Amino acid sequence: MPLNLLKFALSKRHPEPPFFRQPDYLNPSYEVVIIGGGGHGLATAYYLAKDHGITNVAVLERGYLGGGNTGRNTTIIRSNYLTPEGVAFYDAGVKLWENLSQELDLNLFYSTRGHFTLAHTESAMRTMRWRAEINKKMGVESEVVGPETVKAAIPQIDLSCGGRAPILGALYHKPGSIARHDAVAWGYGRAANRMGVHIFQSTEVTGLEIRQGRIHGVHTRRGMIRTSKVLSAVAGFTPRITQMAGFRTPIVVHPLQACVTEPLKPWLNTIVVSGSLHVYVSQSSRGELVMGASLDPYEVHSTRSTFDFVEGLASHILDLFPFLAGIKVVRQWAGMADMTPDFAPIMGLTPVKGLYLDAGWGTWGFKATPIAGKTMAATIANDKPHALIHAFRLERFRDFELTGEKGAAAVGH
């Protein structure tokens, strides 16, 4: 047993200090205001303080920390993307993840499991090959493997998928990981708070103060704050903030749902994704199977669950793992995914001077939490986009220079 557990038993009072102390009042002004206390907002606050010495920062969260998509996501972390720009960015992210528990001194349960994207069709195999080739070229561990490798890693899997969609192979990505989502928000929040960042929960931003194309402050439910730099990191709420700011992005919000089973003894040691069957699953360290599917096909700004989602998901999970038929789903939930046309994020400067955007994280942004925080902090501190996020700038839509992460997913045969 690790020694630091001793202190819990030996001390009379619970020896742990608060994670974050919330000041009673908003200061009238801050150097930087961050809207959104999800992983991205908190990480940005942390790196602003740590990398750039900017600690006069307020993070404003309308609900509770991590209560947006951060606390709803299924925590798959990987870098086997399709565009060189995407691969470089997410790979830098994975490198930050690898030491994050130690850096934040909080066990994030960052667990490297290996990630299989199954292919059930020839065209899916081609896409896997494409991703593998790009990844290898970029120095990221990805390879196309045959069904026998899948079987060796996941002996329980039904390679024939009940005869419906036999598995032809897979893209295997060794660094694929999962983590404990809430802890990521708490860890960044705690570390930022310790360096002097103010964190306010239950503090919704209701308006932006913009004059002559420049940000001057934000209005909140608890009063106004003057500032010349504002970051919007609000995921599914982005359209509301950009509406306040008076410009548009191509973001549309679709619900994304997930569900979780009762805890089981460990049996699944990898992350399994099937694009053709629209399901993915991993087993958390608590033993639950965490499962998700593709995006709901319509735009809705709501986190309501639907029953057909879980019916479809169940059916496809059983194609892969028929013996799970008796395993029970405990709960289902949904988040609001801020989707972009090219499945890449929107990061950087905006038409409003001093207003920065970190959005368009759709179904894939949890893995980017550390690197998005790091690059956005640099972008805010220098008022200049960080080199790694050039491909994600807002103007790419105007300029027809999309960063086609959809290229892998858009065309199915």
Place this chain on the structure above:
Amino acid sequence: MTQRLPPQPGEWIDRSRTIEFVFEGKTYPAFVGDTVSSALWAMGERVLGRSFKYHRPRGILSHANQDVNVMLEDGTRTNLRGDVLPVEAGMVLKAVNRLGSVERDFYAVLDWLSPFLPVGFYYKTFHRPKALFPFWEGVIRRMAGLGALSPHAPRSETTKRHAYCDVLVVGAGPAGLSAALTASQGGARVILVDENPRIGGTLSYDHGGEKHALDTLRALQARIANEANIRVCVNTTALGYYADHLVPLACPNGLEKVRASKVIIASGAFEQPAVFRNNDLPGVMLGSAAQRLIHRYAVKPCERAVVLAGHDLARRVTLDLIAAGVEIAAYVELRETADCRWAEQRGIPVYRGYCVYEAYGKKSVEGVEVCLWDGQGRADVTRKHRIACDGVVMSVGWAPAAALLYQSGCQMRFDETRQQFLPARLAEGIYAAGRVNGNFGLEAALADGERAARNALGLAIGSDRVDDAGYSHPWPIIDHPRGKNFIDFDEDLQLEDFANAIQESFDNIELLKRFTTVGMGPSQGKHSNMNAIRVLSRIRNQPIAEVGTTTSRPFFHPVPLGLLAGRSFDPERLTPLHAWHLAHEATWVSLGGWQRPAFYGSDRASAIVDEVMAVRTAAGLIDLSTLGKFEIRGPQAGLFLERFYTGHYQNQAIGSTRYAMLLDETGVMVDDGIVARLAEDFYYVTASTSNAAAVYREMTRCQQIWGLDATIINLTGSYGALNLAGPLAPQILAALLSKHRLERLNGAEQLEIAGVVCRLLHVRFVSEIAYEIHAPARAMLALWEAIHSEGAPHGLKPFGIEAQRVLRLEMGHFIIGHDTDGLTHPFEVGLDWALAHDKPDYLGYRSLRILKRKPLKKRLVGFTLTQPPDVLPDECCLVLRDGAIVGRVTSIAHSPTLNRTIGLAYVAAEDAVPGATFVIRHQHGMDILATVVPRPFVGEAR
């Protein structure tokens, strides 16, 4: 020693049928109708399971589908709950998650180590040194988890049904029964559901030592049985509430999805435990659990009970215990002012204003210590009384079973007098009745059910609540310096865990839940959320109404994946020629939901070569029935197509074909096909197999917006198609034509081939000479066979998808989706000629105008490998230029016609000239030189 009581009126067991089952290696008797927990309890077993974290012995808590510490497995199934699992003869069960046996669980050392493992301990440790985390994670994973999975469990194939009704009543207790009867008498079709094997709810166990409840139940049962309009579903759980009154039901053998005009939620309340040290010892149970054991299963909960009372319903529990012959060792009343004369008159030792400070016992309760307390959690430990007992029956409060109400969007308020969350504003068409609505008394519940039904039917806007009293103690929580006073039994969370978590800033209900995991176990907080809210409210000094609740999410009870999945439904489409291909030994491939011949015979390589060469030297025949096929008719049909596709169609000659390219609004290529004009206002259009549905959807969407005078008819399924290709094709076709002369066959026309009326299109996709022939699906076989028997003597062969891919590659054609991706625009594939620049608008035109001004970065070219390696580069291998990625190979094959390797690839725009060379990064890592060549490749050979 058996604790089975003599027959109880209304009991659920069948004494005429004795069965046996095995638990933890020992054989036990049971009656049909017993649950595993009731049968074991009847035989004097107390330790039925172990807790999740500390592996403490656990027994019966609720006996109402919340006892998740009593989880069992039988070798195939796991995480079965003992309190609801009916005993079946021959079952062999053991408890999950223990090392050794439930009696001697070696993991129980964790209970001693618990001071080292406070709330959230795992966040604070195991990550240093980093290298050891995988080890610790392995340990944690093995310790966590409940049941172990059996990889041999069968996939169940249960059914799914849809059902509709006027009124759905959830819960068949007194309120639900009365609501169902009222609704049915008002003319409504009613579905009444209850998760229990029998209707009755509290009437089946809360008797208060009298006959009245049972008599009421019998009368109600008789009336329900007489109502033809009521469908009663027992053993059925309403899983959740979804938009528009969808309530899926988990029935014993399938799923039923109910859409109801009105939903009456009469789901009752969950009894809540008191929180005191060792409140989890087997033998400590909820009052309702004791009553269930007595009246449903005729099992004596204990011999000598201490009743811990916090409200007036505890009296009924006590009277039931007495009637069952249980000795009441003490009646401990938390409220100092309660009237306990009824108990004193019966000679029961009453401790008024006292609390149970702690329970003690080794593996089950052996006694309790009671002492005076301040009603606020602090006990006066200077004078403790020790009372021996083998059971502690807690009757201190309730929490509404309001999950469906919350999910329907009902606003709840906290009623301080009743100490219960109650509906404040119900969603449209939703009604609440009975305990969930704050009405506990029998008469009140019956009246409330009737009122809810009358409201639902619009018969009256009845007044609201009828019951005044509340039955929940505001603070059934007793501090103890040594802890082990559990709030959440699923997750082994003690009172101090909450204080500690709140101290660590997890001080709102959602954060508290996430940090402590309260309510995240399999019972979803049914017995823990209310007390957690109380603790938070107390520590933060915030009214409960402000603390609020966590979001309620489906499911009401966990539901098996198999039930959700039902029978798997993956339809597969077969072409009208399927039987013919089968008879001719096709090797199949599934494409876009269709089964199609990949090639004929079993030797792939030689089959492809033979099929390709047949097309090049004689003739070939391929089944294209899977193509999208549409008729566009009407005066503005041509205009519609001009807006939809990139080309000109209004000026298209009747009897001609034109290429059709579809873009999305960003100018990306989505699909291509052929437009044939068959008459003045009649066009016939094809789309690729995989995009057929999407193209049709987009056509109808555009037509909605444009409102042109044109009609779109989807013939994809009702028409078949084939392609006859190769130098001998004209000759073969000529032989089958009755009226036409061959020279005229160049564009598109309707004609009769072998007696079948067809549409013939000239399409040069796989060969310079090729005819696409479309005909009604039922005529396809005759058509195909006629062509085949005419051509076979001349060397005609059927060919499959694989040969088709090689043939079109030899012709230099790309396939959208194969040689293009989600960002490819027409300029990159050299399709500038297909884009009209003199039309007012079409899909993607605006984007094209912008794209046209931008310099091209990459282009699709044909290439050949001068020195092909043994293993060809795979499609999707990268094209590099000065070490940077510029493109990729999209198609590559050995051309049997040319006897060399040919392919398509994206290369840097400046390299897109015949003769230029470029580098392909082979999947094995080496770089290979390729040469750009003009297309078509076969033309090059000529």
